[in-house]
Amino acid sequence: MSAKTLYDKLWDSHVVRENDDGTSLLYIDRQLIHEVTSPQAFEGLRLANRKPWKLSANLATPDHNVPTTDRDQGITDPVSKLQVDTLDSNCDNFGITEFKMDDIRQGIVHVVSPEQGATLPGMTLVCGDSHTSTHGAFGTLAFGVGTSEVEHVLATQCLIQKKSKNMLVEVNGQLDEHVTAKDVILAIIGKIGTAGGTGYAIEFAGDAIRSFSMEGRMTLSNMAIEAGARAGMVAVDDTTIEYVKGRPYAPSDEHWEQAVQYWKNFYSDSDALFDKTVSLDAADIKPQVTWGTSPEMTMAIDELIPDPTNESDPVKQEGMKAALKYMGLTAGEPISEVSVDVVFIGSCTNSRIEDIRAAAEVAKGNKVSSSIKQALVVPGSGLIKKQAEEEGLDKILTTAGFEWREPGCSMCLAMNADRLEPQERCASTSNRNFEGRQGQGGRTHLVSPAMAAAAAIAGHFIDIPLTNKQG
């Protein structure tokens, strides 16, 4: 048999049938459900008098609309409340497992599923959310779908799909100790562009990638979609298997050895062919800050804000000018002199225990600058919140002046009460710096958790090693 990539293996092992028109019916092992993209799918099932094909394949939790304070008072916004109530009643009526708002296992779907062992290597996983690419960290084929496809998976456990092309993104060499998975993925997006991965499934490889924990690999895969790729993935290795072991939805002892043997097949054969390969040298990657309104508009912390007049492509030049205007920035200014109003540490990109530890490490013994209006830390799940509290991280953060919140998507997309006011500038560990993403007129700079914490302390962007000297 010919050599296969990781993506080829995942794809081939899930093809139910190949149709004459070049599409395939692809089996989906797991579907994650949240309140925003599912109500119309359940309604569709009801209207067509259809039932879920395999109840146990689905797992639901509300995340986008949930408040991060005063949980015991419920959701005050009636429109948000209706959406979460609708998820609850749909899950109750159809018999789907849901971690409701008052369950300690509730959190951001892309944090909850891996934490529970509901995301496993070698599986296909979808969710009505573009950041489903996160789960690719486990050697899983995971991608975001629209509501019609949520309904399609509920009804049939399958999707009609066309195979994507294969892209390999290799990062080799030694990363500087202050360079995180977030910096690496921003640097990759900066290099290939937000549409660079369109039509591809990306595999992240190389020794710098292998050195990342599962948390780091999830941060990396999470933002594959910001490079245009629906799926990003990392091959299975011992790190993957160690992470999965013992989690509630992981295979029991009875099947564990069989599962491990099966999972170990999910890597790219050494002679497998990729349609495109991109290589980065780990040593060249510095801590990143985005300066514009697209994740590809990224720069190193020690650089000057780019000048649109140096861009030859007229459409890009206009885009850069519009971005600088929206962001209230001047070309040629050092990004490290730009002051920040709000700091947000959270989201499906960076709200896991390692992220909170990284923020706490920077915050320890320091104080949030008096110029900062708000500095939020929003853990990705109730269980992460509990673990962080057991480690005393919440105390370090609150002593420094950060707010310690309840889990959810929060200010990443501001569907709940956490949002920016017009022109407020935010150092955010989230994944999108689009216009209005964190609140109308709000200005988002994407950074790692350590960079966000450092900005909170300094009041402006700053390279992390300088924080303790100037803090």
Place this chain on the structure above:
Amino acid sequence: MEKFTKMTAIAVPLDRANVDTDAIIPKQFLKSIKRSGFGPNLFDEWRYLDHGEPGMDNSTRPINTDFVLNKPRYNGARILLARDNFGCGSSREHAPWALEDYGIRVIIAPSFADIFYNNCFKNGLLPIILEEQTIDELFNMVFENEGFELTVDLELKKITSDSGISIDFELDQFRRHCLLEGLDEIGLTLEHADDIRAYENKQKEITPWL
């Protein structure tokens, strides 16, 4: 799903790259549990001067007269002319729902984001990919000729105009067939229920833990 066969309509030019789904339909409108009614909030932050929230009377809101959709010459437009990477960002199907509800049935761009592109076909929208140079020419024609109309024929895979342009486009067979017939994809898949069960039975041996 509504069929798409052939349509003649005014084209409206949205001259910016990387138009994301947050711009197409801002998140506050995603709280709806319905599929319809998103049209008045399409491009909400660009179309209106105030901050939009669900439940507002959109007819009384201040309009941004600089925004292309608000220019009277493009009233009734059903074709959107766009730039690279249209529909990037989130998987929200509310984006095609909003475009469709507004009246747009065809989007012509040099490239689309994958999830958005896929979502269009589930809602009777036809996204067409053309060469950048052809798109530039279409933008120029639309700018220069008020009331400029295009005819999009999915059967023939052709875009034409009274002025004599004729552009062929490509579309995969399955998607074209579904659009032309207005097919229910779930119904199509359920015709293969036996194949799905056979796959599941085979997998019980290979991955018994799932």
